[in-house]
Amino acid sequence: xxxxxxxxxxxxxxxxxxxxxxxxxxxxxxxxxxxxxxxxxxxxxxxxxxxxxxxxxxxxxxxxxxxxxxxxxxxxxxxxxxxxxxxxxxxxxxxxxxxxxxxxxxxxxxxxxxxxxxxxxxxxxxxxxxxxxxxxxxxxxxxxxxxxxxxxxxxxxxxxxxxxxxxx
Numbered sequence: 561x562x563x564x565x566x567x568x569x570x571x572x573x574x575x576x577x578x579x580x581x582x583x584x585x586x587x588x589x590x591x592x593x594x595x596x597x598x599x600x601x602x603x604x605x606x607x608x609x610x611x612x613x614x615x616x617x618x619x620x621x622x623x624x625x626x627x628x629x630x631x632x633x634x635x636x637x638x639x640x641x642x643x644x645x646x647x648x649x650x651x652x653x654x655x656x657x658x659x660x661x662x663x664x665x666x667x668x669x670x671x672x673x674x675x676x677x678x679x680x681x682x683x684x685x686x687x688x689x690x691x692x693x694x695x696x697x698x699x700x701x702x703x704x705x706x707x708x709x710x711x712x713x714x715x716x717x718x719x720x721x722x723x724x725x726x727x728x
Contacts, residue, residue: 577598577601577602579601579602579604579605580605582605584609587602587605587606587609590602603725606725607725607726610721610722610725618718618721618722651717652673652677654710654713654714656673656677657669657670657673657708657713659672659673663709663710664707664708664709665707665708665713666706666707666708667697667701667706670697670700670708671697674694678691695716695720699716700712700713700716702715702716
């Protein structure tokens, strides 16, 4: 029995995927399809790549995750890295909150957009178990000028994504 277990372990190692040899696009296409055994190596490779990306590249990748595709031809499958289809696919964009399109988000716009999203989910019968973890306007408006800029929003989303990647 011990020999059989050792053979199985060696066979698994021999057939494990070398994520370092894949393009970022290939990795993004694999999200949601990984076996439990491959997830730690996948996560490590993604974290390594995220650290070498510029903030703009990270934001671009984050915005495309879970949608119908990513900018610059990178395609995702709409599923977060093996998390049962949950991940960053429901991440709002700056435009979600900038309801009047003036290039900035006020506190009222922010909370009105959050409330509208919660109402929509409730009407669809979806549970809102993470509503208590929703970000506050103050946590995004880092310069405290009572207006959220696209740069502040993108920095917040990037930081949140990085924290999520660390926690995987």
